[in-house]
Amino acid sequence: IVEFNALSPLGTPLNDFFNAEFDEPFRKFLSENKFDVVHFQHLYGLSANWLKIAKEAGVKVVLKIDDFWFFCVQNHLYTGYGNYCTGIKSFDECADCFAIGKAIDKQQLSNVISIRTKILKEAFEYPDLIHTPSYFALSKHKDYGFENDNFKVIRTGIKPFINETPKKSANRKIRISYIG
Numbered sequence: 349i350v351e352f353n354a355l356s357p358l359g360t361p362l363n364d365f366f367n368a369e370f371d372e373p374f375r376k377f378l379s380e381n382k383f384d385v386v387h388f389q390h391l392y393g394l395s396a397n398w399l400k401i402a403k404e405a406g407v408k409v410v411l412k413i414d415d416f417w418f419f420c421v422q423n424h425l426y427t428g429y430g431n432y433c434t435g436i437k438s439f440d441e442c443a444d445c446f447a448i449g450k451a452i453d454k455q456q457l458s459n460v461i462s463i464r465t466k467i468l469k470e471a472f473e474y475p476d477l478i479h480t481p482s483y484f485a486l487s488k489h490k491d492y493g494f495e496n497d498n499f500k501v502i503r504t505g506i507k508p509f510i511n512e513t514p515k516k517s518a519n520r521k522i523r524i525s526y527i528g
Contacts, residue, residue, distance in 0.1 A: 364417075365392070365395070365396045366395060366464070368397065370395045371397045371401060374395070375405070378401065378402060378407065379405065385409075386408070386409055386410070387410040390412070390414075392423075396470075399475060403474045411475040411478045414485075415485075416485070418489060418492075419465065420433065420436070421464070422445060425488075427448075428444075428449065439458045439459075440455075443457040443458035473496060475498065478498060478499040478500070479502040481502065481503050
């Protein structure tokens, strides 16, 4: 286990995706371990450069998308007030949303969000496979310019076995496995 943690209570949209000081340790980690595939569950608090670094190391790169972090600094398309966001209209609007209740320079934040978007769009091109369990997530990412020909919907989990649950008898335990 190798731990990287850049998140802090004072975190900004800059250190949620760009921590270049992690790039060289990650490159070293890949060179010391001959992986065939690197699967990224998320890049939050790490470095967007890792997708490119893994690709350059000659491994297959897989990325899972479970939220809207790539284009929403709030991650889940909710405003700072807790309302559903109907869509990104400008970086200034995103800065206003993120800055609610924080002492942050909104113009500087808007510039950071613009840079963040550009870097994350470029990073989105590197994975050999991007998967999400949701057609909604797929379409929203495409709506905001996050394109990759290998972006696919792959449903999570297994089909429920309704009415097929084994009956417990006096001498038999029911065993349930959770894999995640």
